[in-house]
Amino acid sequence: MTICNEKKYHERKNTGITIRLMELQDLHSVFLLGEKLFTSEFTPNLYRTWDEQELVSLYLGDEETCLVAAKGKRIIGFALGTIVYKTHSAWSYGYLVWLGVERAYQREGLATRLFNQFRNVMLEEGVRMLLVDTQADNEPALKFFRKVGFGNPEEHVYMTLNLTEKQKQRKVKAKLSHKAKSYIKHNV
């Protein structure tokens, strides 16, 4: 396929898809789409931090920086971000926190459309730098971000501390204390 034909193909596949601001009634669909995309198998860090609270706070924080791609009533993509204002600085940063496109619609230029719109919103808001982050092995995302102009990758390490054992110990302690209280109540 020549580049020219490829572009036409992208345009054709993109027909009937609109990029618009996320609305309250989209939250559930966006959440479910995120659950399908940010899986524990492929992107464990993203999987752990994607939840309803996160989505609602982004939406309530700034509706202008939360966009969706919709085909009719169906939500097939999203770009959700926020603006970080620094006190004592003229700089503000546009942080693209979550970006996702339903698998069946990937590689059709949809994330590019979402991103272009997101960048326009940020430009209008006077933002001077955009930020993104993702897992170091998330190749599709890294390639995408490079393609739309991001550079200067800096390493950032996520660490985890598993609290399962501590939780179990707490439960045992709580049970013992409950038993002790009940023993005292009935026998002392």
Ligand SMILES: CC(C)(COP(=O)(O)OP(=O)(O)OC[C@H]1O[C@@H](n2cnc3c(N)ncnc32)[C@H](O)[C@@H]1OP(=O)(O)O)[C@@H](O)C(=O)NCCC(=O)NCCS
């Ligand atoms: C990353 C993601 C949003 C890209 O969405 P998309 O709609 O497929 O992206 P586009 O079609 O606009 O791609 C633009 C360019 O990015 C690069 N790219 C996108 N997906 C790629 C992939 N799977 N492999 C290699 N390059 C890829 C290509 O250079 C592509 O241009 P081309 O198709 O002309 O070669 C999508 O893969 C996704 O939803 N991934 C899961 C969620 C995620 O990891 N989000 C990012 C972190 S929050």
